[in-house]
Amino acid sequence: MNYLIGAFKPACNISITFADGKNRKQISIEPVLGKKVEHNGVKIELLGQIEMYFDRGNFYDFTSLVRELDVPGEIYERKTYPFEFSTVEMPYETYNGVNVRLRYVLKVTVSRGYGGSVVEYQDFVVRNYTPPPSINNSIKMEVGIEDCLHIEFEYNKSKYHLKDVIIGKIYFLLVRIKIKNMDLEIRRRESTGSGANTHVETETLAKFELMDGAPVRGESIPIRLFLSPYELTPTHRNINNKFSVKYYLNLVLVDEEDRRYFKQQEITIYRLQENS
């Protein structure tokens, strides 16, 4: 145990910059007040981690790359190290959920024999764009309760990008209950873990009123829901066998006695290249 760790200020300041964001990434190390810094080597790591909140402090690194920047020696003055991780595979998007976090981080370590190593982290966000899907069928379905309510609904697509608009309609084939209103909800289902340890968390992100009052047979009610106001992420399916994030459209009809009738349909959310 080194009792001195933390008793002093770190021996040096480390800053990480993505100079022009593309290839001139560098770090600089600056000793405090002209003192020299002895070290056993300087390295930088790129880590992709999945962190489960209920499994505290346990990271799963799905990506880990290391670059040695310096051999053991001494640093007397500000010293800059350019670095580059080229062709890194970053298959997953950064995600901040209820029970899980997926992050990318750069970790700089100045190893020292005594006095502890100096470590600096820098998070960065990864977004993965998806081209428009080649097949994007509409969702069309007829549901109902016998002799009570029959509706047919249609959403124009099954896959929506984050700024997309859901267009559709609900057609009433039979109405024998007194409907008060009808909402369309966007729900996010985040499931973490696997097997017996699976945790599922569902959030309602949007509650959008589609209809006010009771329709009669033959009415068709339009749907137009803009997704942009809501904080959605792309759908994540079985990320590194650790977690999934799925989205559902939930059509809810409420009758005058506040009974709810609903039908949930999964939709896929993807990130579309902004200028594509």
Add this chain to the structure above:
Amino acid sequence: MMLSGDEDEEKWLAEGIAGVQHNAFYMHRALDSNNLREALKYSAQMLSELRTSKLSPHKYYELYMRAFDELRKLEMFFKDESRHGVSIIDLYELVQHAGNILPRLYLLCTVGSVYIKSKEAPAKEVLKDLVEMCRGVQHPIRGLFLRSYLAQVSRDKLPDIGSEYERDAETVMDAVEFVLQNFTEMNKLWVRMQHQGPGRVREKREKERNELRDLVGKNLHVLSQIEGVDLEMYKENVLPRVLEQVVNCKDELAQYYLMDCIIQVFPDEYHLQTLETLLGACPQLQPTVDIKTVLSRLMDRLSNYAVSSADVLPEFLQVEAFAKLSNAIGKVIDAQVDMPIVGAISLYVSLLTFTLRVHPDRLDYVDQVLGACVKKLSSAPKLEDSRATKQVVALLSAPLDKYNDILTALTLSNYPRVMDHLDDGTNKVMAMVIIQSIMKNSTCISTAEKVEVLFELIKGLIKDLDGAAQDELDEEDFKEEQNSVARLIHMLYNDDSEEMLKIICTVRKHIMTGGPKRLLFTVPPLVFSALRLVRQLQNQDGDVAGEEEPATPKKIFQLLNQTIETLLYVPSPEMALRLYLQCAEAANDCDLEPVAYEFFTQAFMLYEEEIADSKAQVTAIHLIIGTLQRISVFGIENRDTLTHKATGYSARLLKKPDQCRAVYACSHLFWVDDQDGIKDGERVLLCLKRALRIANAAQQMANVARGSSGPVVLFVEILNKYLYFFEKGNTQITASAIQSLIELITSEMQSESTTLDPADNAFFASTKRYIEFQKKKGGAMGEKYDPINV
């Protein structure tokens, strides 16, 4: 404590208004600081107050108007991009992020109106989107108000012809399409109100719906205002679509209101050209719809239109308006089996009014309407419903009013058949109307045939109809009616004597059926009418003498004799007597001595046998004397018989004064002041002397019976007769006789037992003054009077 419904509602309304004001305040603040996000937030909250279900339409309207005013300010803000920095297209999306549908759609409509104004998108696209999105509100009241808001903000932005939003020829159709769709949806919501909501009482719901109807009707008004809706488009597109909605909604209230709306808002010319379509919808409406009012209004409008300008009349003919209307009415009546008879009749009344105004020359149309009415009426027994009878009266009066001429009505074969269906009371009323019409217009009915029809029409007045309750008759009404009939008889006239005789015979035939009570009123005018004919014949005497002339005075007199005879069964001998005397006088003018004699005989027989009342006798004898005096046709023998009789009866009157007066009146029978009149001075004197004797006797009787002598007035009267004959040159009347009579009167007047009547005194005094005057005047007459001293 429970609040009553109204108080509750007041409270809720107050809360709603407070909510609107509160949020409007923050909205204004946001607008002032050009803060779009805040403005949208508070406007949406403000509009959320309109989500209430607790208010009745009336109260909801109040709340809506508050929000409406605020939205105008928001619209101003939206218009000015420099204030919020968001393009209109983005704004159109932005407002759709609102989670609640009602605020969302209000905002969308508001932005939409700005969007159209900006012309960044074709008006039709925006309108189509708005009207489609509004489907989301299915609650009737909220939906109606939302769509009415949409109609309101879009009204001046329709891509109409000549509008700045017009892009090409097609866009008028888009405007129409938009309004029609909004109309259809609004109507559906409106109709749905009837079947939804809590189980409140039906009446209340209907009342509430009625309050909302103008929101729906407004759409039709907007349609009618669109310039591009020309006849062609109206015919091919607008009307069929509107009617389809009206028919299909199967709602009584809506169908009635909307049909009326269509009729009121679109031009008459359109109606005329689309009559078939419009009328075709009528039988398809619900059986309970008050279709008669609808059709009546249509016909009213069309007839006003027809009257407005002569140019449009050919159009009516071209589209066969009458046939179509008539046909439609028939179909409606057939379709609505439950329609009360009054409804059917009032439809016919409207149709008739239409016909009279549009085709006044087509009597066959009028008759056709009446015929249809008869058909409908004959399917039921006599009319019981008083409103229905009123309508029938209106139906029958209409042609009279229009043509101002009963003759026209008489040519309508169905006219009397309609009248047959009236109850007796109404029948009489109608008959009176007919008579009054004749009187008012002084229509002369000049053929026997027409008279026949006319009397057939007014038979309710002429005779007792079957089962008429006699005792119900009001005496005054009856007199009024019969007087009218009497007046009517004078209106039946023809210059041609032959025809006139026929008329008289016809009238006679009819009035003879009237029973005793009516004869009293109807016989005299008939008699006088006949006497007029007699005089007419007498004037044209010359040229008809040789021919086989059916209308001879003789014949007429025979007829009259029989007619007057009927009065004996009334009985009304006084009236008969008068008429006999009239006839006698007429016969005298015609030089028909035997006829005149016959009439006199009849008169005397009546006097002897039927007139028992002494007062009546006095009147009768004076009449007889008067008439007899004027008649010159009698030979001496006949005349003697009659004058003898007359004087005899005079002397046998009951009261002495009456006797006296009758007798001195008889003196005239012997002195006719004509060139070749009889002048029998002696018998005149005899009469006067006899009168004096009777006056004396009267005086004495009064003395004995009452202790005072009777009035001297009889003497004064006799004195006047003396003076008359004296002046006329009757030599039997001498100055000395007059002198002694004056003295007699003077002494009588001074006698103490005489009760002096100032009037008698004055009478005597002025008689004396007259004598003085004649004396002073001088000349032959003065000389004659000279010997008399007053």
